Structures are given as structure tokens and as C-alpha cells.
Amino acid sequence: MSTPIAIIGTGMAGLSAGQALVEAGLEVRFFEKSRGSGGRMASKRSDVGSLDLGAQYFTARDRRFADAVQQWRDRGWVAPWKPSLYQWSAGGLSPSADEQVRWVGTPRMSAVSRALLGALPVEFSCRITEVFRGDQYWHLQDAEGRSHGPFSHVIIATPAPQAANLLAAAPKLASVAAGVTMEPTWSVALGFEQPLDTPLEGCFVQDSPLDWIARTGSKPGRESRPDSWVLHASNDWTRHNLDLPKEQVIEALHGTFAELIGCVVPSPSFALAHRWLYARPGGPHQWGALADGDRGLYACGDWCSSGRVEGAWLSGQEAARRLVSYLQ
Template sequence: MIAPAEERGLRIAVIGAGLSGLAAARMLADQRHRVSLFEKSRGCGGRAATRRATQPSGETLHFDHGAQYFTARDPRFQRCVQTWAERGLVAPWDGRIGAFDGDGFTPAGQETTRWVGEPGMSALGRALAEGLDVRLETRVRPPRWCRGRWQLSDEAGQELGRFERVVVSAPAPQSAELLMDAPRLAAQAACVDYTPCWTLMLGFAAPVPLAFDGVFVNQGPLRWIARDSSKPGRSVPAGNSPGDAVGGSSVGPAAEQAAGSTGRGDCWVLHAEPGWTRKHLNDAREEVEAAMLAAFAALVEMAGGALPAITWRQSHSWLYSLVETPLEEGCLWDPALGIGACGDWCNGARVEDAWLSGEALAGRILAAMASG
């Protein structure tokens, strides 16, 4: 699109600042609509998220604890990614990828181009939200249809405004709740299932002796492991820390001394297998971390090495990690009510699917306006 389709801009609310919500918001704002983006967390990007941690040496490590990377297969999304690359928002990850089948390691997927945000996956969400009216840490109640408009309020009951169109961009179970005044759409969202995922982030005093930077694990409690410090722009030397590291657990004075002597650490992200996560979803965090760490140590031992001293550790549980049963609808839209939903759960299970779903819903809104 090269020009606005309409002279009069609508007031449009987008609930959720994941990549699908950002895609819809950007397209609608580019068409001069008055878009307000509401996000319950502290940042934009959803599962394209990054944690930062400071090593005892002062080095800053970046952990992509949600989406590890993304691919671009659809020509429309390829054009987006190329634009992001030219802006310095993303870069190819040339890490060595392998697979573990229980007996040994083999190379895997070398022909695939894997893209990552730079210097972290969350950088993409922050950049795409620039210039938009974004209200973070705002949890929205289900929108209510009132006198031809959608009334929004936060969980405290404070009014957020009345809108002519609403875009819901949240995991399917949450979208089903937000769509209660659009029962047909709510019923479709309620049919979608997710797998949960325990994630463990680890900082080490020295590089982990493993020949691969990412491994698909096909046995045991782990599903995926990745050396995030091998991704472009991830490791910041001591003295150049941006100063916004998040808290984690430091592991003893000996580990701190080792980290200070090497000057360069290593950071890894471990994702647990979905079935194992379901079984242990409510276990004590310390027990989960110990089991995942033991499985990782066993993998490194299989490769003939041992884990270096751990200098930083933190876990995170993703309740809505991977979509099991995507609708393959592209997006959901009710033209009579002027409300719709988008997300990877509408279109597939990849970052690409989330972005294309958001663009699809924005296109439905624009097309409905053009047809009167």
C-alpha cells in the first residue's frame, strides 16, 4: 500500500503487543488510523523476548529465552525480513546446528537461514513499536459492545476509551476470554491447544565444550539447547554493559573468581520437552532447574567434555509456548461487530505465521472499510 485508503481515520484498539499485534498496528497506523496498543507486560514482542544478565566479570550476556530464531519462507515475509536486516534489526545466525538421538550428535538443518533480532530477539519488538501509541503494563478486561462502539477498561475498572474496531492479539485461551462479546470468534479460539515449556538460562565462566551452537534433542527431558553467545551481537565485554541487566542467581564465590579470570563467558538456553514440562509444570523451580541442568551436563559428557563453572542461572515457564492445533484461518474477523483476532494460533506456529496473521487481520479491516 502506498497511500491511505480512507481520509477519516478510525479509532482502533490492539490488545497485545506480540509480533502479530505489532504487524496489525503498524499497517493500520500507516493508513493513518488512530491506533492504541495495549500490552500487559513491560515490553513489546511477546515470545520474541530477551533477558540480560551481568557476569561477575562485568560482561553482559543476552538470553533469548522464548523464540530462539525465525525463518522466512513466504515472499511477503521475506521482504519484511530483508527490510529489517537493512535497518540492522535482524541478522542471520550462522551457528552450527545439530541433533542428538540418544547415541550421538549429527549435523542438522545446515541449509536453513535462521534469523535473530540484534542484539536480542526483543530488539525487534521494541523497534517495530516505535512511533505507536503503546501502553505497557496495562491488562485489559474483555471489550464490551456498547452503542455501536467497543468500550475498553483495565482490570481496575478504569476506562481506556471507546473504539470503532478492536484487534485481539493474545494466546488463544486468553483471546477466547477477551472475545466474549463476539461468541463465534471466542468459540474458535477456545479450540486451540498449546504446549507449555520450561526454560533454563545459564551463564558459564568459560565456553561449554560442545561442537554445536544449537542442538535438537530427541531424548530425555530437553527438546532444544542453544549457545546464545554465538548469535550476532549477543555478548558485551566488561565495561560496556548497558546497565539494565535483570536479576538471577549467582552460584558461589569460586564461580565468580573463575569468571573474573577468563574475562569471557558463555550463555546457553535450554528448552524442556513439552510432555516433560506438563508433568513437572507445578514442581518447585529448584527441582526443575536441577533436572534440566543434569540432562545438559549428561549431553556435554556424551560429547567428551564437562560443564564449566556456572556464574548465572534463571528459569522461566512459558504456559503458552508452542501451538499444537493452529486453525489455519489466517485470522478471525467479524465484520458486523468490527472485532477480530490474530496470532500464530490462527495461521501456524512460527514467528512468520504470527506476523502474516497480523497483516491479514489489518487487511480485513481495511478491505471492509473500502467496501463500505
């Protein structure tokens, strides 16, 4: 029996790498600090149905990713989302003409990660704090002091600041990851008993505490009642209000939403807030993935590429390709 490969993180990058390695005939084992897979593509169950609090949709520009997305569509994991799209700038709303195809998981964003993970071995609620090498193999230590291993290789598929800490055994890679800036985002969900009187289903927002607005019920497979909305604060507003209590975040962003939506907005019957400390990289990079083949240590994530869902998937594929190539 072969020694498995450890993959830390079950977001899109980690799952992409794992899928590619399994297709190459290798054994993998996942570790995830959260209770479910998906990372920023995770969905949250709530009193108003499932909510996509992180990634709202994704696009497919690279041919390889477009082919993968088409396979996901054929399997019923994703569907195109064609919202009534607007933009808000200079104090006013206007339609946003856009031919771009936007994809969402069905019936929730996390459907993609759950399908990709399938029956592969994973330990949820297991936060890895250290990656260390013995005489021959890699071992992991979690926050509870437990040791996991042995592993022939390790792929770290976490946000850059977390990856930098776990890459201590490869200082050059750790230095690269430590130099990546990740932007935070406050996400707020609001539910209303009566549908808001607006045709708007998605909106890009400029020069405002908000950055994005989406009507959950407009996405394929979602429940339409009650009328639920997801608001993303801008990175700049989030940085300045990073430690604001959730109740105050909800109040501030609800107020901004009410001012720009163009219709009467009552008090919500449901509200929650979630803070993404590492929502997106501060800028694109061209590494694809980080690799130390001699040590058997790799890192991948959207921060190694374009910063999008597509970038995360491509980065995972690249990490797997480099690992497999080193073995050949």
C-alpha cells in the same frame, strides 16, 4: 480526529497488524500486560547479558514475510544466525546438515518488536480483562478496573486461551479460540565462567526432557562472556512438571544438558528459569485471522496460522487486511 483502533498485545501478530493499519492511514493504540513488547520474542536482561528465553530464531518462507525480513535486515534490526548445528537422538550427538537461513534480532530478539512499535502509543503493564461495546464504540477494562476507549475496532493479538476470554462479545470467534490447544515450555538459562569445550552452538533434541539448546554468544551481536546457554524443555516434560519450583527445573535440565552435551559441564555461575504457559499452538491452522466485521472485532496470532514467528506476522497482516477491506 478519527476514533483509534485498539490492539491488545504487542507480540509479532499485534505489531504486524498495527504496522499495516498505520500504513493504511488508520490510528492505533496498543495495550500490553507485560513491561515490554515482543511477547514470546521478548528478551530478558540479566547478569550474563541479554537472553532470548522465548523464540530462538525465525525463518522466512512466505514471499511477503521474506520481503519484510529483508527490510528489517537493511535497517539493522535482524541478522542471519549460522550456528554450528547438531542433533541429539538415540543417545548420541551428530552434526545437523541444514541449509535453512535462520534470523535473529540484533543485538537481541526484542530489537524487532521495539523497532516495529517505534513511537506508536502503548500502555505497558496494562492487562485487559474485558472488551465490551457501548452504543457505538468499543471500550476496554483492565485488571485495575480502569476503562479505556472509545475505539472503532478491536484486534486481540494474544494467545488463544486469553483471546477466547476477550472475545466474549463474539461467541462464534470465542468458541474457535477456546478450541485451540497451546503447549507450555520451561526455558532455562545457564551461565558458565569458562566456555564449555564444545563446538555445539545449537541443537535439536529428541526423546529427552530437553527439546532445544542454544549458545547465546554464537548469535550476532551477543556478548560471548560469560558463556551463556538457553535450554528449552520439551512440551511433554513441561506438562508433567508444570508447577515444579524453578530451582528444581534448573537442576533437572542442567543435569540433562550435562549428560548430552559431550563435555565437562561444571555448576553454573548463573541460572534462571521462565515458564511459558502458551509457548506454541498444538498444531497448525488455516484461519489466517478471526474476524467479525459487523461487530468490528478481530483476533490474530501464530495460533491462527503456522505457529511460527512468520505465522504470527502473516496473521497480523491478515487481520489488518480484513479490517481495512471492511471499511472500504
